[in-house]
Amino acid sequence: MLDRLEAQGIRNRPVLQAVESVPREVFVDEVQSVRAYEDCSLPIGQGQTLSQPYIVARMTELVMGGETRLNRVLEVGTGSGYQAAVLAQLCQTVFTVERIGAFLEQARRRHRQLGLLNIRYMHRDGFKGWPSQAPYDGIVVTAAPDAVPPELKQQLAVGGRLVIPVGAQGGGQKLTVITRLAGNEYQTRWYDLVTFVPLLPGELV
Numbered sequence: 001m002l003d004r005l006e007a008q009g010i011r012n013r014p015v016l017q018a019v020e021s022v023p024r025e026v027f028v029d030e031v032q033s034v035r036a037y038e039d040c041s042l043p044i045g046q047g048q049t050l051s052q053p054y055i056v057a058r059m060t061e062l063v064m065g066g067e068t069r070l071n072r073v074l075e076v077g078t079g080s081g082y083q084a085a086v087l088a089q090l091c092q093t094v095f096t097v098e099r100i101g102a103f104l105e106q107a108r109r110r111h112r113q114l115g116l117l118n119i120r121y122m123h124r125d126g127f128k129g130w131p132s133q134a135p136y137d138g139i140v141v142t143a144a145p146d147a148v149p150p151e152l153k154q155q156l157a158v159g160g161r162l163v164i165p166v167g168a169q170g171g172g173q174k175l176t177v178i179t180r181l182a183g184n185e186y187q188t189r190w191y192d193l194v195t196f197v198p199l200l201p202g203e204l205v
């Protein structure tokens, strides 16, 4: 999988090492586990999907922005817990928010099983982020809104990056990186065309 990621353009060593150190099969159902290292997204239940390894690595690389370690990172959309586990290799603390309670508990168990102790969990609608723990050096959103939620931008530290797929369902979504340059000054850049499940409002058990 690592050779493939390098061939696909992932160059950041710490990111490749982080991907290497997280066993992806722990984060998918047993029936899917034979496909855990294939270059594809996988169903994780409740109509949700774990992104293909390239997209996880790409989003991680973009949020790192060339740095080797970050202090505080927020993830919106815990899902299987895989992306959070990769981020946990590269960050002091990962804060992860999920609207489906059952996913959060399952991710917590998986992380504990792997001895990952630097992840904090919150069951809530992530449109509004996790303001009490802000500011963040990075925010990774793993479901797509039609437009960037302003609350997420506001929770970035100066110099921090928000990595988010933006666009309507069925249309092309663009992997977008918003960097907070100063107080109310942001820079926006667009990267890969992607397909994510929608960022949905409200909470479910």
Ligand code: SAH
Residues within 6 Å of the ligand: 044, 048, 049, 050, 051, 076, 077, 078, 079, 080, 081, 082, 083, 084, 097, 098, 099, 100, 103, 124, 125, 126, 127, 142, 143, 197, 198, 199, 200, 201, 202
């Ligand atoms: N990062 C996940 C990908 C999961 S798919 C992984 O590594 O497996 C996207 C996830 O975002 C789903 O679990 C979905 O329930 C969640 N989600 C969608 N809208 C959300 C919202 N408003 N707040 C928090 N989580 C949300």
